[in-house]
Amino acid sequence: xxxxxxxxxxxxxxxxxxxxxxxxxxxxxxxxxxxxxxxxxxxxxxxxxxxxxxxxxxxxxxxxxxxxxxxxxxxxxxxxxxxxxxxxxxxxxxxxxxxxxxxxxxxxxxxxxxxxxxxxxxxxxxxxxxxxxxxxxxxxxxxxxxxxxxxxxxxxxxxxxxxxxxxxxxxxxxxxxxxxxxxxxxxxxxxxxxxxxxxxxxxxxxxxxxxxxxxxxxxxxxxxxxxxxxxxxxxxxxxxxxxxxxxxxxxxxx
Amino acid sequence: xxxxxxxxxxxxxxxxxxxxxxxxxxxxxxxxxxxxxxxxxxxxxxxxxxxxxxxxxxxxxxxxxxxxxxxxxxxxxxxxxxxxxxxxxxxxxxxxxxxxxxxxxxxxxxxxxxxxxxxxxxxxxxxxxxxxxxxxxxxxxxxxxxxxxxxxxxxxxxxxxxxxxxxxxxxxxxxxxxxxxxxxxxxxxxxxxxxxxxxxxxxxxxxxxxxxxxxxxxxxxxxxxxxxxxxxxxxxxxxxxxxxxxxxxxxxxx
DNA sequence: TAGTGGTCTAGACCACTTT
DNA sequence: AAGTGGTCTAGACCACTAA
Numbered sequence: 001x002x003x004x005x006x007x008x009x010x011x012x013x014x015x016x017x018x019x020x021x022x023x024x025x026x027x028x029x030x031x032x033x034x035x036x037x038x039x040x041x042x043x044x045x046x047x048x049x050x051x052x053x054x055x056x057x058x059x060x061x062x063x064x065x066x067x068x069x070x071x072x073x074x075x076x077x078x079x080x081x082x083x084x085x086x087x088x089x090x091x092x093x094x095x096x097x098x099x100x101x102x103x104x105x106x107x108x109x110x111x112x113x114x115x116x117x118x119x120x121x122x123x124x125x126x127x128x129x130x131x132x133x134x135x136x137x138x139x140x141x142x143x144x145x146x147x148x149x150x151x152x153x154x155x156x157x158x159x160x161x162x163x164x165x166x167x168x169x170x171x172x173x174x175x176x177x178x179x180x181x182x183x184x185x186x187x188x189x190x191x192x193x194x195x196x197x198x199x200x201x202x203x204x205x206x207x208x209x210x211x212x213x214x215x216x217x218x219x220x221x222x223x224x225x226x227x228x229x230x231x232x233x234x235x236x237x238x239x240x241x242x243x244x245x246x247x248x249x250x251x252x253x254x
Numbered sequence: 255x256x257x258x259x260x261x262x263x264x265x266x267x268x269x270x271x272x273x274x275x276x277x278x279x280x281x282x283x284x285x286x287x288x289x290x291x292x293x294x295x296x297x298x299x300x301x302x303x304x305x306x307x308x309x310x311x312x313x314x315x316x317x318x319x320x321x322x323x324x325x326x327x328x329x330x331x332x333x334x335x336x337x338x339x340x341x342x343x344x345x346x347x348x349x350x351x352x353x354x355x356x357x358x359x360x361x362x363x364x365x366x367x368x369x370x371x372x373x374x375x376x377x378x379x380x381x382x383x384x385x386x387x388x389x390x391x392x393x394x395x396x397x398x399x400x401x402x403x404x405x406x407x408x409x410x411x412x413x414x415x416x417x418x419x420x421x422x423x424x425x426x427x428x429x430x431x432x433x434x435x436x437x438x439x440x441x442x443x444x445x446x447x448x449x450x451x452x453x454x455x456x457x458x459x460x461x462x463x464x465x466x467x468x469x470x471x472x473x474x475x476x477x478x479x480x481x482x483x484x485x486x487x488x489x490x491x492x493x494x495x496x497x498x499x500x501x502x503x504x505x506x507x508x
Numbered sequence: 509t510a511g512t513g514g515t516c517t518a519g520a521c522c523a524c525t526t527t
Numbered sequence: 528a529a530g531t532g533g534t535c536t537a538g539a540c541c542a543c544t545a546a
Binding site for chain 4: 515
């Protein structure tokens, strides 16, 4: 960190904007390990003094690194190199719950409940769950953590006819459904990517704008009845989903 | 747009930072349609004069909307509301190529080649393709577009023993492999989310930092031989991947 | 209380696009 | 040539955290 923030080497003409030059310097220092995870950077005002740049320029350089999750800023405290997050991989070919998936690979799992409630369904929920008039839904909203690290936000909606009481779910949702004879045997998922909003980012402990994996799942019983409608948001830097694809059988091709 | 940028209504105490208040105003105007896709916003200096805020604050408000793809800025030209992008959905259960997938739903497909070359494999490629010593790889890099809109960047690597000449691929890679008797029947994909870097964002016509869907695929012949290693980056706002999951058969459970 | 990041300002010059 | 976004500065006050 000693010669990282010097005034030397900032020659505008060839190397682009100053804030990008500084950003590159810091990114390389992190990648090379010269700045190790958890270590703190100098205060913004100090960096400005050391480099001869203005504080606004310093902030501009830092901003992208915060947005991409490489740095973390805490007001009143400082700027720090983010902890490395081990990237987990989930097989998508099998229908397993978060809890089962994690414990299979020896990770601890816990949930931080945000809300558990019964209410009138939103139009989106009526559609997804195929609800009749005056049917109600149970909503379970929680942050899923593994080894203490927030990995995903899970927002599940189920008809009260499937899950009468949200208090029944403690750990695994699928385990609870199992005991009720309501475990889905089939599910359809839609996967997309989106920048995390401020609220979701805070729940996951990352900066707003970081890329997240958004997954919508509708689970079915063997009878074809819909039992769950779950919207999850995974940290993009912490999760891989693996899928195995097969060629369509000749007769089935369309 | 007439009363969108007035000085009224910016009372700090209750509503948070000024730039967030303005950002919210603009986002709502876009969502409600008062600002329609393609229409231009006033120049930053004009917005500053109209609202009584400084230009820096205006830029701060606009920045997040640009980062999330709702606005587009063009130097020397202006700030515009982004065109709406129809969200496409791809079934992941079947092994199909981009070209086949798109034409099945009646979209035009074209590719913009970035490079087609033969070279020595990178370590990553040796790993994925299971290459021997002095085997070479064909690299195909292109931007995939549908109806003229860039949707994905595709970077494919194949052993020269599978595809001797990159010039053989014009449209669909899988169609070309088909004629060579080298079409994969099975593939494994890994899906994750990442913020797009400046180069990839430019190729896709979005702003750096926008969330993208990253997909790595390894394709196998019936014999088990690896034929392709493809890394793709999809626009997160334009693509959904759909997957159907099934419960593990009892006997196969582990 | 001292130090940190968060916000905000007024003004400046540059690079680019449009006319 | 005029207008636009892109970059940069010096200085200020606020909100939060830590000792």
